[in-house]
Amino acid sequence: MRSRHDVIEVFSTYIRFEADRFNGWLQDGQLRRSMENFVASVSEQKATEKVAKNALAAYWHKQWKDQKNRLAMVHLLAYLQESGYWAAYHYTSRFQNKTQDMSLADCFQVATEKVPNILEQFQPERGVALDAFAKRFFRSTIANKLRLRSAINVCSDWSFLRRLTKVKLTEALENRGLSKSEVAQYLLVWKCFNRLYAPPPQQGITQLPEPDSEKLEEISALYNKERISQLPAPAPKIDKATVRQQLHDCIKWGRAYLYPTIGSLDVPKPGYSSGSLQDDLPGEQVVSLVDSLIATEMLQQRQQQRQQLGNAMNAAIKNLKEPGEVLLQLSYQEGLKQREIADKLGIKQFTISRKLSRARKDLLKSIVQWSQDTLEVTPTPNSIAQMESLIEEWLEEQYANR
Numbered sequence: 001m002r003s004r005h006d007v008i009e010v011f012s013t014y015i016r017f018e019a020d021r022f023n024g025w026l027q028d029g030q031l032r033r034s035m036e037n038f039v040a041s042v043s044e045q046k047a048t049e050k051v052a053k054n055a056l057a058a059y060w061h062k063q064w065k066d067q068k069n070r071l072a073m074v075h076l077l078a079y080l081q082e083s084g085y086w087a088a089y090h091y092t093s094r095f096q097n098k099t100q101d102m103s104l105a106d107c108f109q110v111a112t113e114k115v116p117n118i119l120e121q122f123q124p125e126r127g128v129a130l131d132a133f134a135k136r137f138f139r140s141t142i143a144n145k146l147r148l149r150s151a152i153n154v155c156s157d158w159s160f161l162r163r164l165t166k167v168k169l170t171e172a173l174e175n176r177g178l179s180k181s182e183v184a185q186y187l188l189v190w191k192c193f194n195r196l197y198a199p200p201p202q203q204g205i206t207q208l209p210e211p212d213s214e215k216l217e218e219i220s221a222l223y224n225k226e227r228i229s230q231l232p233a234p235a236p237k238i239d240k241a242t243v244r245q246q247l248h249d250c251i252k253w254g255r256a257y258l259y260p261t262i263g264s265l266d267v268p269k270p271g272y273s274s275g276s277l278q279d280d281l282p283g284e285q286v287v288s289l290v291d292s293l294i295a296t297e298m299l300q301q302r303q304q305q306r307q308q309l310g311n312a313m314n315a316a317i318k319n320l321k322e323p324g325e326v327l328l329q330l331s332y333q334e335g336l337k338q339r340e341i342a343d344k345l346g347i348k349q350f351t352i353s354r355k356l357s358r359a360r361k362d363l364l365k366s367i368v369q370w371s372q373d374t375l376e377v378t379p380t381p382n383s384i385a386q387m388e389s390l391i392e393e394w395l396e397e398q399y400a401n402r
Helices: 029-042 050-065 072-079 081-094 104-112 115-121 130-153 157-163 166-175 180-196 213-230 240-258 289-293 299-318 324-333 338-345 349-375 381-400
Strands: 013-018 021-027
Touching (some): 013 072, 013 081, 013 104, 029 072, 050 072, 072 081, 081 104, 104 130, 157 180, 157 240, 166 180, 180 213, 180 240, 299 349, 299 381, 324 338, 324 349
Antiparallel strands (some): 013 021
């Protein structure tokens, strides 16, 4: 990877990946102008030494902490690109058997999503440079993500539900936008499930089967009894069908929260209830991919851009390698789980998982390229993550209407 030396470049560029390899630096025009103005205001000569970069990082960190410059966060995200890259490279190059389906770009995205947490915890008075502190944080983040993915991958849905903690389930439910009373009801169903559903004899704890009708009936009866004293607000009785549906919701939302598609912004950053880095940009904001697709000037323009996205998505789906299009149809249109798709096609489940992941990545790559070619938009890590979420929404909406 080509290192950056000029401080303007260091604080205004982002890594571009191609085929999971470093493919140059993407320039952000607004950040470059911001840095040029700053450098011109403090010195006639650009600082290029490492100490200068570290000093500038400390300056932008203080600006961010004191909320004096709303571009500070994005400058620091640019600055920490190399630390995130080398942390990701460390795992993907040395521990390939453990990274499994997480690519270099995946690990990099997992790491850099934690920049707000790094800035919160960084203490410059301890004498440690921000990039060195971040690299250790990035490595720990990636390692934790790999351990989590490994644990989730080997669990059946019901084993996963038993392993899920109250804290994480609460976060997952809140992340779905449920009210406090709804969260309390789901948590009580989950508590009743844990109290009554024990692993069957001779059954491995990682592959627990779904509770039978009798057990679901017991869970609903316990819930209906406990709801009077355990819930903060009155709630109606529920039957076993509702119990089953709510438990499935807990599984689905829990997995999505703990094991999201890499780079997804659906999961709030710890300590942040909503929003993204782009929300902090003042005035002349950097145009993101989603901003380009969902313009706010006129309804006609928005409709036209949505139609353009739809055409680009349809073309990208047709260009998927076999059986990508078939798997998307079975997953989104018929609503089949990976296990059900595997049974239907006579293919192993891990193969279905890998091919679905590849299909989504190929779609993202096609749409990012289309955005660059058609809209002349330069992608950033945040805008690519937003695009991935938009693609997911489009797939769910379009296949549901077919």
